[in-house]
Amino acid sequence: MSAISVKNLSVDYGNQTVLNRLSFDVEKGKLTAIIGPNGSGKTTLFKAILGLIPHQGQVRIFQKPVREVLRRIGYVPQSFDFDRTLPITVREFLSFGALRHWHPSGELCKEVHVDVLMDRLIGELSGGQLQRVLIAQALLKKPDLLLLDEPSSGIDIEGAKAFYDLIKHVNHEHGLTVVLISHEINMVYSLADQIICLNRDLICNGPPRQALTKDVMEQLYGSEVSLRGHEHL
Amino acid sequence: MMDILLLPFMQRALIAGLLLGVLLALLGIFVVLRRMAFFSDGIAHASLSGVALGLLVNANPLLTALGVSALLAMLMAWLERRTKIASDAVVGLIFTAGMAAGVILISFKTGYQPDLMSFLFGNILAIRPDELWLMGVIALAVVFFLIHEYKRLALFVLNPEIALLAGIPVVAYQTLLYVIVAVAVVLGIKMLGIVLVSALLIVPVSTAKLFAKSFRSLMAWSVVISLISVLSGLVLSVYLNLPTGAVIVLCGFAIFCLTFAGKRLASTKKA
Numbered sequence: 001m002s003a004i005s006v007k008n009l010s011v012d013y014g015n016q017t018v019l020n021r022l023s024f025d026v027e028k029g030k031l032t033a034i035i036g037p038n039g040s041g042k043t044t045l046f047k048a049i050l051g052l053i054p055h056q057g058q059v060r061i062f063q064k065p066v067r068e069v070l071r072r073i074g075y076v077p078q079s080f081d082f083d084r085t086l087p088i089t090v091r092e093f094l095s096f097g098a099l100r101h102w103h104p105s106g107e108l109c110k111e112v113h114v115d116v117l118m119d120r121l122i123g124e125l126s127g128g129q130l131q132r133v134l135i136a137q138a139l140l141k142k143p144d145l146l147l148l149d150e151p152s153s154g155i156d157i158e159g160a161k162a163f164y165d166l167i168k169h170v171n172h173e174h175g176l177t178v179v180l181i182s183h184e185i186n187m188v189y190s191l192a193d194q195i196i197c198l199n200r201d202l203i204c205n206g207p208p209r210q211a212l213t214k215d216v217m218e219q220l221y222g223s224e225v226s227l228r229g230h231e232h233l
Numbered sequence: 234m235m236d237i238l239l240l241p242f243m244q245r246a247l248i249a250g251l252l253l254g255v256l257l258a259l260l261g262i263f264v265v266l267r268r269m270a271f272f273s274d275g276i277a278h279a280s281l282s283g284v285a286l287g288l289l290v291n292a293n294p295l296l297t298a299l300g301v302s303a304l305l306a307m308l309m310a311w312l313e314r315r316t317k318i319a320s321d322a323v324v325g326l327i328f329t330a331g332m333a334a335g336v337i338l339i340s341f342k343t344g345y346q347p348d349l350m351s352f353l354f355g356n357i358l359a360i361r362p363d364e365l366w367l368m369g370v371i372a373l374a375v376v377f378f379l380i381h382e383y384k385r386l387a388l389f390v391l392n393p394e395i396a397l398l399a400g401i402p403v404v405a406y407q408t409l410l411y412v413i414v415a416v417a418v419v420l421g422i423k424m425l426g427i428v429l430v431s432a433l434l435i436v437p438v439s440t441a442k443l444f445a446k447s448f449r450s451l452m453a454w455s456v457v458i459s460l461i462s463v464l465s466g467l468v469l470s471v472y473l474n475l476p477t478g479a480v481i482v483l484c485g486f487a488i489f490c491l492t493f494a495g496k497r498l499a500s501t502k503k504a
Contacts, residue, residue, distance in 0.1 A: 052394060075398045082391050086266060087445045096388035097399035141399065221296075 003028040003177040033188035034199035074138030078149035084123030091118040128159035148180040178232035250463040252372040258459035275324040279331025285338035306415035314483035355426030355478030357416035436485040
């Protein structure tokens with residue numbers, strides 16, 4: 001069963017086509033990575049899927065229009081800009097969008113390792129800690145689909161590894177469908193069940209070993225980028 | 234001191250000051266969080282057209298200013314959503330157009346206009362009983378809304394996309410926030426005047442930010458600082474026979490300076 005079904009999706013900004021007639025499906029319970037060079041339309045694709053920007057074509061999530069299933073989607077945006085001097089604790093931030101009966105020391109907060117951050121101010125967190133808080137925020141509503149827009153940007157290598165372990169954990173243990181945008185090709189190669197390559201058009205779509213061929217990599221990034229075989233984390 | 238409080242105009246000023254102090258301080262948190270300081274300043278100036286319209290048609294200028302400002306706020310929210318004009322440019326457009334319309338409308342009215350002067354520079358001591366009732370009803374309704382909805386409002390202001398996915402109607406919240414700020418600003422104009430009204434939105438929260446350790450404490454301390462500014466400003470202005478609005482603003486600024494200096498001193502000692 002498809003968690004996301006996209007048919008002939010196009011997005012134009014003025015005269016410029018940002019996404020050109022994309023069609024693909026994301027299977028329920030799988031971990032899908034969207035890759036592509038800067039400006040290839042990855043974030044635009046997320047925004048179109050969520051109905052945040054005007055687009056042509058059809059998007060169905062769990063076979064329904066997006067508006068009807070917004071509460072079943074958790075979302076971690078690419079950038080989370082805010083006045084870092086504002087005193088908002090992690091506990092307060094999580095309570096802003098949480099269901100009524102959430103608990104800061106609940107299982108989920110422990111799993112995402114934010115239970116120890118509850119009394120810290122969100123403006124004082126490191127990049128990795130803030131990402132964990134954003135993931136917790138997205139998971140607290142118990143979604144069926146989790147969308148992550150470049151979740152490990154601004155985190156060091158060790159932090160990124162821990163982060164992807166966490167994503168793998170929520171995907172496997174909770175049966176959550178995860179779609180993430182990433183620049184770390186080697187990381188997602190070993191992690192994802194499905195890879196969608198984007199560069200305005202759909203360049204590839206399928207399991208990593210089939211989808212990420214040498215030709216596709218050259219088409220996306222030029223001849224200088226290559227995959228490090230099947231290296232695992 | 235107590236003798237002054239027996240005077241009806243002083244009692245009205247005190248009640249109005251307390252109501253507006255709480256309202257503007259709470260709302261100021263969201264204004265600062267969403268970086269809307271220019272919006273509040275712009276709507277204050279644009280409300281001149283509403284004041285002028287009221288004077289021209291012999292209606293209550295407070296009511297016409299409330300109506301016109303609310304409409305302009307809705308227009309700004311719509312322009313921000315539906316066009317590619319930058320939000321500060323939208324405010325700039327409405328700010329100057331509203332002000333210009335106000336100046337033209339005033340030019341049709343001859344003679345000295347005491348109401349106009351109280352709107353330009355504020356005169357809390359001249360608040361009439363009917364205005365106080367109107368102020369009280371609106372201020373209590375908005376304060377109740379803010380206390381009840383502060384979590385959802387905060388999330389919307391922090392990140393509208395996350396808020397949308399949390400089931401918050403972001404378009405309605407954006408329009409509502411703009412209208413509420415516009416209405417609160419117009420009410421505040423009676424106390425501080427068009428030129429100074431933004432101060433009570435910005436100064437208390439900026440002071441509280443210096444030491445608050447959570448969002449809830451920020452809300453509480455912003456209100457406390459705002460009330461101290463209003464009360465001390467009101468009493469001082471009566472004793473010193475100075476313009477009330479300006480003294481309230483300077484009291485708020487003095488509290489900010491003292492808090493800032495105290496914090497710097499404490500951090501120097503720690504180091």
